[in-house]
Amino acid sequence: MTDQATHAHVNDLEHAEHRIVTPLQYFFVYIAMLALTALTCAAAFIDLKWANAVIAVGIACTQAAIGALFFMHAAFQSRLIKLTIGAGVFMFLVMVTMTMSDYISRSWGMW
Amino acid sequence: MGLSPVLWQFLVNWLHNATLFPAEASTIAPYTDALYFFLVLMTIFGTTLVAVLVVVFSARYSRQRSPVATQIEGSTLLETTWTIIPLAIFLVVYVWGALLYFRIYNPPTNAMNIYIVGKQWMWKAEHPGGQHEIDALHVPLGQPVQLTMISQDVFHSFSVPDFRIKREVIPGRYSTVWFEATKVGRYHLFCSQYCGTQHSGMVGWITVMTPEDYKTWLEQSTSGQSLAQNGERLYASMGCNSCHNGTAAARGPDLAGVYGSKLTLTDGRQILVDDAYLRDAILNPSAHVTAGYAAIMPTYQGQLSEDGLIDLVEFIKNMQSDYRVQQTLVTAASGESAPTTPPQAAGER
Amino acid sequence: MSTAVGNTIVSLPDQSTAQLPKRHYINNEYGLLSWLLTEDHKRIALLYLFSVTFFFFIGGAFAGLIRLELLTPQPDLVAADTYNKFFTMHGLIMIFLFLVPSIPGVLGNFLIPLMIGARDLAFPKLNLLSWYVYMAGGTLTLAALVLGGVDTGWTFTTPLSTHYLNTHVITAAMAIFITGFSSILTGINFIVTIHRMRCPGMTWFRMPLFLWAHYAASLLMVLGTPVLATTLVLVALERLFGIGIFDPAKGGDPLLFQHLFWFYSHPAVYIMILPGMGVISEVISTCSRKRIFGYTAVAFSSVAIALFGFFVWEHHMFIMGVSSYSALVFSLLTMLVAVPSAIKIFNWAFTLQKGSITFETPMLYCFGFMGLFTIGGLTGVFLGSLGMDIHLTETYFVVAHFHFVMVGGGLMAFLAGIHFWWPKMTGRMYPETISKLAAVTTFIGFNLTFLPQFVLGYLGLPRRYAAYPPEFQVLNVLSTAGATVLGFGYMLPMLYLVWSLKYGAIAGSNPWQATGLEWQIASPPPTENFAEIPIMDHEVYDYEWLANKTKKEVTTVG
C-alpha cells in the first residue's frame, strides 16, 4: 500500500491529487447559484406551459451540478468518487423510470 | 409392531388424497399445466445435471483416486455453453409465460359479467340479475365468465386453483379476471393475499352448473331487483338525473349509450368508457370532465358503497335511452317516491 | 509443523504438543467492556455471531410454532390472529435480523480485512456502531413482540398495515428502519475497505471470490436499504396521522408502496444470498485443491446479479394490477437475472473436475447448497414467468421457493462458512463425525419440510393460512415432520460448536491447507492480524504457491 500511495498521481482511477479551490472561485460559484435561483423563480411566473417544469428542474439540476462539482469538489475527485455519484443518480433514475413505466403504460389497456 | 390407528388412518387418508395436481376445471388449466410440466422437467433436468456432475466428479476425483489436482483456468467454450443454453431455455419460458399471461387476463368478448366485492373477510358476488352470494359463486358450464372485482378495504386476492386463475382485488380500482369452467362441480375459492386476522377464513366455493341448472338457480335466488334496477333508484335518489337527463338544457353529458364509446375530455384526452372509467368519474369527477361541460359535478366519494357504485355502473352500462331517466324526473317532480320497475325490465339485458 | 500434505486436507498439528498462540484477539483483553467497546473487527464478528444466533433461534421457535399449528387443518393450537403474529415475527426476525446480517456481519466482518491483508476494516468505530444499531433494531423488534406482537406480515402491505390493524406496526416498522441503518453502515464499511485497504499486490483479480461477493452485496445494501427506510417512514407517518399517501380512499396508491418496498426487498434477497455464494466459492476451491473454474465469470456474475437484481422488483406484483407492458419488461429482466446464478453453479461443479476432493463438513454443506439452490433458483423461473406466476404466486410454492433459496442456499452457506472458518475463529476444530451427521440431517430435514410445499403450492393452498381445507393435511404433516428433523439438524451445531471451544482439536494456522491470506497467520489471529502487511505475490487459489511455501517451512524448521 505504501508504494501505491506514493504513486497516487499515477493511478488515476482510485486516487486523486488534492487540490485547493480559492475563495474567489467559490465566490463566482456562489454568485452563479444565486443568479440561477433568481432565474428559476422568475421563470415560474411566466406561463410557458409544460416548459415551466422542464426549466425548473433543468435549473435545479444545473445548480446541483455546480454545487457538487465545486462546493463539494467532485470535479477534482478521483474517478471512483465520480462513479459513486454517477451510481447514485443512475439508481435513482432506474427507480423512477421503471416505476413510471408501470404507471404510464397502465392506461394503454390490453394489447 | 402394530400400526396405531391414527397412523393407519393417516396412511389411508394419504392414499385417498395423493394428488399432485389440482383438477383441471377451466379452459385455461391445460395451458397452465403444460407450461408447468415443461418447467418441472426443466427443474428436474437441471437439478439432475448438477447432482450428476457433483456425484461423478466427487467419485472420480476424490482424494484417494486423484491425489494431485490439475489446475484449470476455465474454458470459454464451456462457460459460453452454460450461459447461452440456460438463457435460451429461460427465454422460451418467458415467451411461453407471456402468452399464457395474456390468455388468462384477456377476456373473450362474449364473456358474461359478474361483480365481486371483497371485504374483510368475505367475498360477495353480485350477478347482473340481482342475485347476491356470500363466499360462493354459481357459474354456468361452458360460458366465459368475466369477474369485475373490487375491494372495500385492503388488498385481497381472488384465487381459484382448479381454474388456475388468480387476481388481486384492489381497493379503489376495478380489476378483472375471466374463466370458462369445463367441469361441473364445486371448487375452492381462496383469498390468497394476506388481509388480516381472518385471512384464512376468507374462503368459499365456486359451483359450476350445467346451463339449465344455472338458469333454475338464477330464477330461484333472485331478489327481484336487478343490479341495474337498484342503480336506477340510486340514480334518482342521488340526484344524478337532475344533470344527466339527456335533455337539451342538461348540465351534464347524456349518459345513454355512453358505455363502450370513446369520450373526449376537456384536456383533450380520448378515453374509452368502461366500468373502471365510470366508477372513477363518479368518485373523482374533476379529472374526467367531458369536453364541453363545466367541472361542476360534486364527488360521491364516501357517499356510495362499492355495491352502490356497481349498481350505478351496471345501470349506466345498460342505459340505451333516456326514457326511463326522464320518467324518474317526472315522478320526482310529482313528489311521489321512485317507481318500482315492472318485473319485465329485468330481461332488458 | 504440519503433517504430510496429500493424505488429508485437514493437516492438524501434533495434538500432544500443539498449543494455541499465547496472545490472540480473544485473550488480548479481558472483561465485558473490552468486548462491548471493541473496535477489533474479529471481536465485532463474534458479537454478531452471538446475536444472529440468538435471533435465529427466536425466529426458529416461531417457525416451529407455525409448523405445529399447521399439523391440523383447524386453528386449534393458537387462534388466527396469534398465528398471524407468528409468521410475521418469523419473517421479520429471520429476514432482517438473521439472513441479512448473518454472513456479512459474522464472516464478512471477520474475514474481509484478513483476506485483503489489512489490519482492520476502514472504519472500526462505524463497524461497532453498526452492531449497536443492529442490537437496537433487534431490541425494538423484540419490544414489538413483547408488547403484543405485530401481524402485518413481513411485507407491511398497505393499506392493511396503515389503516386496518391495531397491533404494534409502528414499533416494528421503526425496528426494521433502524436495523436497515446497521446494514447500510456495514455496506459502506465493506465497500471502502475493499477499495482502499487492499495490501500491495492484491489486485481486483487476485481477490478471493468471497470478497467479490461481499462487494456486490454491499452495493445492494447501500443503494437499496435507504428506499426501504423512506417507505417505512411513510408507512409510520400515514399510520400515525391518518394521511392517505398509500390509501386509495384519500387519493393515494397502495401500489406505490409495493413498488418502493420491493425496490429494496427484491435486491435484499441478493444481499442474503450473494455472501453465501462467496463462502461456497472458498470452500469448494479449498476442498478440491483447485482454483475456481472461470474465476472471472464467477466474479462478474456476482456483480451482474447485484446490478440486474435492481431491475426486477415488479415480479412480486404481476397479479396486482400493474400494467401488462411493464410486466413483460420485468419478466424478461427476471429471466436474465437467473442466468448469472446458473453460471456460478456450473462453474462450481466444474471446479470439482480433475480436483482432489475431500469431503469435510463444509464441503457437505456446499454440496447441499448446490442442490438446493439449483432447485430454488429454477423454481424462481416458474415465478418469473408471467402466466405461471398467476397460479403460483401467494401460495406455498412461493414459500417453498423462498426457503429453498434462503434456507437451502443462504443458511447452508452460513453453516458451511462457520464450520470452515471455525478453526480460524477459535483455534479449534469442530468434531468431524457429528458435524457430518448434522449436515446430512439438515439436508434431509430440509427437503422433507419444503418439497411437499411445492406440491401444496401447485394444489393452490395460499400462504399465511392459519386453517386450511382438510385435504391438504397429509402434505402439511410431512412438512411438519421434516421441520422437526430440520430443527434437530440446527440444534446439533449449536451444541458441538460450543463443546469444541474447550475440547476441540487444536487447529493450527492452516488446517485446510487453504491459500487465502487469512490462513497464513495464526489461529486465532492476533489483534493486529498481520505483524507486517503482507504482499500478495501470487494468484488467488494458487495451491502450488502454497505447496512451495509449506515445503520451505518444513525445511527451515527441520
Place this chain on the structure above:
Amino acid sequence: MDSALATTDPADLHAEQEHGHVSLPQHRHHFETVEQQREAGSFGMWLFLLTEIMFFGGMFLAYLLYRNWYYPAFVVGSNQLSVRIGTFNTMVLITSGFCMAIGVWAAEVRKRSLLTAMLVTTTLLGVLFLSLKYDEYHEKYELHHIPGNNFNVSMFTNPAGYGIKEAPLPPDMAQKTQVFFFLYFAMTGMHALHMIIGLGILCWLIPRARRGDFSSGYVAPVENFALYWHFIDVVWLFLYPLLYLINRHPMH
C-alpha cells in the same frame, strides 16, 4: 461517526513514510498511510451521501407520481406556500453552503479564526433557515393545512371566501391537496431533520475549530461535514422549485 472518518493531511505524508505507527494522534493504526486514511474517509462519506440520494429518491418518486395525477391540486397547494420565504430561504442555504466552502478553505490554509467564523456563520444561517421554516409550518398549522384528520379544504373549494384570487377547485380535487401537503411536510421535514443533525455536528465542530484542532493540517472532519452540508443544500435546490414554484402564473 465523523471521528471514525478522521484523516490526516498529506502534508505530513513524508514523515509517515517509514511505516511509523502514528505520529499524529489522528492517524489510526490500521491505516498504512495517512493518505490512505484520508481517501477512505472521503470515499465513505460519499457512499453515505449515495444512500441519502436513494433515501430522498423514494419521496421524489412519490412526488412525481402524484404531481402527474393531481396536477391542479398541486398547483393550488404550491401557491399556498410563500414564494418569498421560499426564495429567501434558498438564498440563505446557498449562502451557508458558500460559507461552509470558505470554511473548508480556511481549514486547509490553516486560518483558525476564519474557520471558526465561517462555521458560526453557517450555523446561524442554518438556524435562520429553520426558524423561517418553522414560521411556514406554523402558518400551515393555523390554516389546518397539515394533513390528517383536521385537514381543511375550504380554502381550496372556496378561495374567494378567503380573499384569494384563484379558481375554486372541485371538491374531489381539493381533497387531493392533502397529498401535496403531506409530501411537502414529509420532504421538507426530512430535509429539516437533516439540517438539525447538521447543526448538532456544527456545534461539536465549532469549539474544536476554536481550539485549533483543524488548523494543523487535519481537516477531514470539516471537509466531510462540508460534503454533508452541501448535500442538504442540493436537496433543497430541488425541493424549492418542485414545491414552491409549480405554477405561479394564475392565468392558467
